[in-house]
Each structure stands twice: as C-alpha cells, then as structure tokens.
Amino acid sequence: MTLSEAGTLTPPGDAPASADAPAYLHGVVAQFETVDDILAAAAKCRDHGFTDWDCHTPFPVHGLDKAMGVRNTVLPWLVFCGGLTGFLTGIGLQYFTNVMEYPFVISGKPMASWPIYVPVVFELTVLFSALTTFFGMWGMNGLPQLHHPLFFSERFKRASDDKFFVSVMADDPKFDAAQTTTFLESIGATHVDRLEE
Amino acid sequence: MNAHAASMERPVLKDKTRLGDVGPKIAHAALILGLIALGGSIAWGVTLEGGKPLWKSYLINFAFFTSLTLGGLFFVIIQHVTHAGWSVVVRRVAEAVACNAWLMALLGAGFVLGGGMGSLYEWWHLHPGHGNHLYDIKAPYLNHTFFYIRFVAYFAIWIVLSQYFFRTSVKQDESGDPNLTLAMERRSPLAVILFALSLTFFAVDMLMSLEYAWFSTMFGVYYFAGTAGAFFAVAILTLSFLQGRGLLTESVTKEHYHDLGKLVFAFVVFWCYIAYSQYMLIWYANIPEETFWYQNRLGDGWKGLSLFLLLGHFFGPFLFLMSRWQKRRHGTLLAAAIWMLFMHWIDMFWLVKPGADMPALQSSVFDLTLFIGMGGLWVWALFRRLQDVSLVPERDPRLGESLRFENY
Numbered sequence: 001m002t003l004s005e006a007g008t009l010t011p012p013g014d015a016p017a018s019a020d021a022p023a024y025l026h027g028v029v030a031q032f033e034t035v036d037d038i039l040a041a042a043a044k045c046r047d048h049g050f051t052d053w054d055c056h057t058p059f060p061v062h063g064l065d066k067a068m069g070v071r072n073t074v075l076p077w078l079v080f081c082g083g084l085t086g087f088l089t090g091i092g093l094q095y096f097t098n099v100m101e102y103p104f105v106i107s108g109k110p111m112a113s114w115p116i117y118v119p120v121v122f123e124l125t126v127l128f129s130a131l132t133t134f135f136g137m138w139g140m141n142g143l144p145q146l147h148h149p150l151f152f153s154e155r156f157k158r159a160s161d162d163k164f165f166v167s168v169m170a171d172d173p174k175f176d177a178a179q180t181t182t183f184l185e186s187i188g189a190t191h192v193d194r195l196e197e
Numbered sequence: 198m199n200a201h202a203a204s205m206e207r208p209v210l211k212d213k214t215r216l217g218d219v220g221p222k223i224a225h226a227a228l229i230l231g232l233i234a235l236g237g238s239i240a241w242g243v244t245l246e247g248g249k250p251l252w253k254s255y256l257i258n259f260a261f262f263t264s265l266t267l268g269g270l271f272f273v274i275i276q277h278v279t280h281a282g283w284s285v286v287v288r289r290v291a292e293a294v295a296c297n298a299w300l301m302a303l304l305g306a307g308f309v310l311g312g313g314m315g316s317l318y319e320w321w322h323l324h325p326g327h328g329n330h331l332y333d334i335k336a337p338y339l340n341h342t343f344f345y346i347r348f349v350a351y352f353a354i355w356i357v358l359s360q361y362f363f364r365t366s367v368k369q370d371e372s373g374d375p376n377l378t379l380a381m382e383r384r385s386p387l388a389v390i391l392f393a394l395s396l397t398f399f400a401v402d403m404l405m406s407l408e409y410a411w412f413s414t415m416f417g418v419y420y421f422a423g424t425a426g427a428f429f430a431v432a433i434l435t436l437s438f439l440q441g442r443g444l445l446t447e448s449v450t451k452e453h454y455h456d457l458g459k460l461v462f463a464f465v466v467f468w469c470y471i472a473y474s475q476y477m478l479i480w481y482a483n484i485p486e487e488t489f490w491y492q493n494r495l496g497d498g499w500k501g502l503s504l505f506l507l508l509g510h511f512f513g514p515f516l517f518l519m520s521r522w523q524k525r526r527h528g529t530l531l532a533a534a535i536w537m538l539f540m541h542w543i544d545m546f547w548l549v550k551p552g553a554d555m556p557a558l559q560s561s562v563f564d565l566t567l568f569i570g571m572g573g574l575w576v577w578a579l580f581r582r583l584q585d586v587s588l589v590p591e592r593d594p595r596l597g598e599s600l601r602f603e604n605y
Contacts, residue, residue, distance in 0.1 A: 062605060076520070107483065115480050118473060 023196040026149030027052075027169035028180055029156055030189035035061055037188050038164035042067040044187045045166060052172035056156070056165040078136045079129050086128025090121030153193040167195075207373075208597040212447035214587045216580065219442045224580040231573020238566040243311075252313040253549055254563030258571045259308055260404060261427075261545045263301045264420065265575070267396055268428020269294030270355060271421075273362045274392055277378075277385035282598035283456060286448045286589045290435050292366055293582040294428065295359035300578045302352035304571060309348060320409035331410045331486070339409055347402060351395045358388050363582075366590050373592035396421055404548050411490040415475035420548075422471045426464030427541040429457050430534035435579075437531055439588060448589055451525055452602050458524030461537055465518065469511035493551040498558025506547055510540040542568070 032038045035057075042055050046069040055064055098104070099111045109116070138144070150156050150167055159165050166189070168180050181192045242251030272291040276284045308314075314321045323329060325336035332339070362381060369377045397417025405416045413419075433454060439445050479487045494503050514533055523529045546564065590596065 060605070062603065080519075107481075115473075115477050118477065 025170055025177055026152070026195040026197065027167055027172075027175065028177065028184065029056075029150060029153050029165050029167040029193050029195060030181075030184035031155055031158075031191040031193075032164040032166065032188060033190055035164070038166070039063060039067045041166055041184075041187045041189070045168070048174065048183065050168055050172050050174055052169040052175075054167050056150070056159040056167065058158075058160055058162060058164075061164075073140070075133070075136050075140060079132045082132025082136075083125045083129040086124035086126070087121055089128070090124035091117060093124075094120055149195040149197070152195045152197065155191060155193055207592075208600050210448060210589065210591060210600075213444045214448070214589050214591065216444070216584050216588065219444070220580045220584040224577045224584070227573045227576040227580070229573075231570050231575075231577060233570075234566045234573060235570030238563050238570055239311075242563050248312055248316050249554075250561045251563050251567075252308065252316045254561050254567045255308055255313060256317060256403065257542075257545045257549045257564060258567045259301070259304055260420075260549065261542050261568075262297075262571050262575050263305070263399075264424035264541070264545070265427055265431050266294060266297045266301050266359075267355065267392075268424045268426075268431065270298070270359050270362075270392060271425055272428055272432070274358070274385050274388045277362070277382045278389055280382060280595075282595040283453070283602040285593045285596050285599035286445070287432060287436065287453055287457070287599075288593075289366065289587065289589050290432060290439075290583070291428070292359070292363040293579055293586075294431060294435075295355075296363050296582050297575055297578045298352060298355035298359045300574060302356060304574075305348065305352065309345075314344075318406060318409070320406060323409075335409060339406060344402065347398060351399045354391050354395045358391065362388075366593075367586050369593060370587050370591045375594040378594055393421075396424070407549065407552065408490055408493075410486060412487070413475050413479070413490075415471055419468075419471050419475060422464060422468040423541050423544050426461055426468055427538055429460045429464065430537040430541075433457050433461070433530060433534040434538070437527070445588055448600055450602075451527075452604050453599075454527065454530055455521075455525050455604050456602075458518060458530050458533070461533060462514070462518040462524070465511060465514045465537070469507075469515075472507075472511075493553065493556075494547065496551070496556045496558075499551050502543070502547060502558055506540070506543060509536075510544060514540075 030041075032041055038055060038057060038061065042064060045053055046067065055061075055068060057064070094117050095112060103111055105111070149169075155163075156165060166184065168175055168184070170177075174180075177194065181194075184192050238251065238254075242248060242254075245251060269291045272284075273288060273295055275281075276288055276291075320332060320335070320339045321341070323332045323336075323339075325333045337343075361384075365377050365381055368374075397420075400417045400420035404420065405411065405413065436445065436449050436454070436457075440449065476491065479491060493499070514537060517529070518524060518533055523533070546560075550559070593599075
C-alpha cells in the first residue's frame with residue numbers, strides 16, 4: 001500500500017493508467033521441447049518466409065544456422081578493411097614521422113627502412129582488425145540493448161535452462177498474431193506466448 | 198545425450214580403406230622413375246666440376262624431402278599430445294609419411310659418405326689451431342666425429358619414433374585396445390622434446406653450417422616452420438589423390454580439408470614471422486659476420502628470388518587462404534597446397550644454393566632430376582607402407598569423433 005500525495009489510498013495490484021491503454025503486441029514466442037523439434041521448426045519457419053524472427057536455445061545447437069537459413073555475415077569484409085586501414089596507417093605514420101616531418105639518421109639506416117616498419121604495421125593491423133571485429137559485431141547485433149520484448153514472457157526464462165524457443169516479431173511482414181500462433185503450434189510448439197507490454 | 202550415446206557405439210566405416218591394386222601401380226612407376234633419375238644424376242654429376250653442382254642439388258632435395266617426412270612425424274606427435282579427435286582419419290597418412298625416415302636416412306648416408314660433406318662444407322676441411330678463431334671456438338661442435346654421431350642420432354630418433362607410432366596404431370586396428378592410444382599419448386611429450394631438438398640441430402648441421410662462420414638462433418625454427426607447413430600441403434594432396442581413386446570418400450570430408458587448410462594458413466604466417474625475426478635482428482645490428490649471409494642472397498638475381506620468397510611464401514598465400522571459402526573449396530585448397538610445396542622447395546633452394554661461390558642466381562639440371570629421383574623413391578616408400586594397412590586407424594577410440602567432425 002502506498003500513500004499518495006493527495007492522501008488517498010491506492011489498492012495494491014492496481015496498475016495506474018496503463019490498465020486502460022490497449023496492450024502493445026511486440027510479437028510471439030513459441031516453446032519447443034527438444035533439439036530435434038527446434039531444428040525442424042526452424043527449417044519450417046525459414047521456408048514459411050519469416051524475416052524478423054530468431055531461435056533461442058540454452059546451448060549451441062549445431063546445424064541451427066543452416067536450418068534457419070542464416071546468411072553469411074559481411075563482418076569478415078569489414079575486418080579485412082579494418083586491417084588494411086591499420087596496415088596503411090602503420091606505414092603512413094612511420095613514413096610521415098621518419099621521412100617527412102622529422103628526418104633523423106638512426107644507426108646509419110636509410111630514412112625509409114621497411115624492415116623497421118614491420119612491427120608497428122603488424123600491431124596496427126591486428127589492433128584495427130580486432131577493434132573492427134569487436135565493435136562491428138556489437139553494432140551489427142544492435143548491442144548494447146538493455147531490454148528486449150522477449151523478457152515479457154515468463155516462460156522464456158527457460159531459454160537459459162532447458163527449453164528451446166522461436167520468436168517472431170510483429171514487424172515481420174508475414175506476422176499476424178492469430179495466424180502465426182496457429183502456424184507455430186502446427187509445427188510442434190507446446191506453448192505460444194504473446195509478447196505484450 | 199544423443200551425441201554421447203552415438204560415441205559409445207563402434208563407428209562403421211562406409212568407404213574403401215584399402216589401397217588394393219591402386220598401390221602397386223603407383224609404387225612401381227615411382228620406384229622406376231626415381232631410380233633412373235637418381236642413378237642417372239649421380240652417375241653423371243659425381244665427376245662434374247668435382248661433384249659440387251650435384252651435391253648442392255642433392256642437399257636441396259634431401260632437405261626438402263626430409264622436411265616433408267619430419268612434418269608427418271610432427272603431425273602425429275602433436276595429435277597425441279593434444280589428444281586430438283578431429284584428425285584421426287588423417288593420421289594414418291601422416292604416420293606413413295613419417296615412416297619414410299628410413300629412406301631419408303639412406304639418402305642422407307649417401308650424401309655424407311659419398312663426398313657431399315667435403316664438397317659443400319668448408320669446415321669439413323678445417324682443423325683447429327691454425328689461427329682461425331671463428332672455427333676454433335666452433336671446433337668442439339663442428340668436427341667429423343661429433344658430426345657422424347649426431348647424424349646417426351637424428352635418424353635413429355626419427356626412425357624409432359615413426360616406427361613406434363605407426364606400428365602401435367596399426368596394432369590397434371586389430372585389437373581395438375584403447376590402452377594403446379593412452380600409451381602413445383603418454384610417450385608423446387617426450388617425443389616432442391626429442392623431435393624439436395633433433396630437427397633444430399639437423400637444420401644447423403646440414404643447412405646452417407654450409408657457412409660455418411654464420412650463426413642464427415632462429416635457424417632451427419625457420420626450418421621447422423617450413424617443414425610443418427609443407428606437410429599439411431602433402432596431406433591435402435595425398436588425401437585428394439586417394440579420394441580421386443575412390444578411397445576414403447566418406448571418412449575424409451570437407452571439414453578435415455578445411456582444418457588442414459587452416460594449418461597451412463597458420464604456418465604461412467608463422468614462417469614469415471620467423472623469417473622476419475631472423476632477418477630484422479641481423480639487419481638492425483648490421484655486424485659483418487652476420488650480414489654476409491643475407492648479402493649472398495641479395496646479389497645478382499638472388500635479390501629477385503628473395504623477394505619472390507617473401508611474396509610467394511607469405512603475402513600471396515596469406516591473402517589467398519584468408520577466406521574460409523577458399524579453404525573449403527577443394528580446387529582452391531588444392532592449388533594452394535601445390536603452391537606451398539613449390540615455395541617450400543624454393544625456400545630450400547634459397548637456403549642451400551647461394552654462397553661466395555655463386556654470386557649470381559644459377560640453377561642446375563640436377564635440381565630437377567634429383568627432385569624426381571628422391572620424389573619417386575619417397576612416393577614409392579609411402580605407398581609401400583600404406584599397401585598392407587588400412588588408410589584410417591579403424592579402431593581408434595576417437596574415430597567416431599573424427600567422422601562426425603564439423604567446423605562451426
């Protein structure tokens with residue numbers, strides 16, 4: 001029980017305002033019981049033509065990406081470009097400082113000596129590649145994300161324990177609350193939860 | 198749960214695992230070709246210019262085929278040290294490759310006793326106490342007696358190790374006793390130490406001491422880096438050949454090739470790392486008694502070859518094999534394997550050929566004929582070894598894991 005400023009008592013469990021607003025549907029999440037079930041269901045969802053959907057399993061399920069029809073990521077190409085940028089930065093930085101900006105003879109070597117560039121070039125290639133991998137992966141996955149509609153489902157908590165889930169989001173052009181629910185049940189879902197706010 | 202239950206069952210091999218009549222055909226052709234090329238080269242070359250061109254080419258090819266053999270031994274030992282499962286279907290080929298150590302021992306004995314040492318190694322003619330300080334301090338190591346002892350020791354180690362791993366593995370084909378795997382795994386760490394020491398000093402004795410005044414602590418690792426990379430190329434080629442003949446079509450999959458491709462790629466990088474580390478320190482310190490070795494490799498024509506080595510042994514294959522798809526597509530992987538073997542041979546050529554006596558790049562017909570000669574014998578010995586055994590360790594306890602292996 002809380003005492004409002006006006007001094008009236010609000011009964012517990014009576015959520016303010018939102019009770020009258022229509023619930024917003026983010027999508028549905030379907031529970032599956034076994035690895036084989038989720039693999040079969042993923043293939044059927046893929047063939048059904050969903051685009052904004054995902055699978056959630058408590059452990060890595062081999063072959064799931066193939067069943068889902070996940071396309072190859074472009075991340076390696078970004079990393080390659082990142083590495084190349086590091087490579088050129090390493091060369092450019094040393095050439096600029098050693099040859100152009102502050103020429104200084106060190107142990108009788110020529111100003112532009114490639115053997116001594118290698119360690120810095122190597123390190124910058126690795127550094128730029130690693131940073132591109134790290135931030136590219138976060139960015140492409142839309143991370144960091146502090147909340148997700150999936151957490152509206154109590155049952156979904158078992159995705160980190162012993163159950164397998166397929167979620168289809170409302171943004172998917174093929175999404176229709178009733179039809180999608182029926183479809184998911186028809187391919188072996190034991191429960192389908194609405195992700196409602 | 199399912200995977201666990203499956204691993205308890207004895208895996209069934211669905212493909213042909215015996216060479217059958219494919220083996221003798223290859224072995225005979227290779228043997229005849231090898232003997233003609235080797236015999237002809239020696240008969241013709243032993244009197245030519247005091248035998249020097251012959252023995253240089255002989256040493257290049259001896260170092261090349263020894264390194265392929267040692268690469269096989271390295272692979273077998275490492276799989277046992279790491280208790281690897283993925284590689285079981287590849288291991289028998291590696292075991293047989295390693296067993297060619299006896300052939301390399303014979304070819305090596307031919308070199309040492311046939312006059313190769315006196316022809317190529319300046320220190321072979323030196324005696325301590327004549328005011329040559331650089332030699333005097335190295336004389337306790339670089340003398341005939343100790344060299345013979347070491348030479349015998351290297352090959353004794355390699356023959357004993359390769360025979361042990363091959364025979365124990367073949368014994369398991371019949372008995373299926375998992376204790377044999379445990380025994381090999383228990384002994385493999387000692388084998389690693391013996392292998393590393395013998396390979397390092399072999400490289401020092403046979404290749405580095407061509408210029409006795411020169412020294413590099415990286416040299417053994419440099420030879421090893423090329424060795425391991427070349428073996429993975431050999432494994433890819435051998436398995437492709439066998440599969441082309443309808444053998445091992447089910448057990449060896451794209452996944453195994455992919456992993457071998459990754460290892461080739463890894464050793465492309467490792468080789469460059471070692472080559473650079475060796476070069477950079479000597480370049481930076483700029484001491485004449487070290488730099489002359491590289492100076493010999495920057496002369497007329499040699500500079501181009503050195504650059505070719507850098508591009509062809511590192512940059513080219515590095516970019517070519519970087520992508521996952523290049524390693525998983527059979528054609529590209531095969532092309533990379535052939536290329537890396539060629540580059541490894543160029544690397545051996547680059548180590549042996551240059552010197553004060555050869556200021557300009559020069560190749561000899563023996564480079565090729567001895568390659569064919571030793572290569573023929575090497576292939577013959579390999580197929581002879583594989584003839585009467587299964588091409589996969591049929592009852593290795595990790596065979597199931599290897600058959601199911603997938604890269605994710």
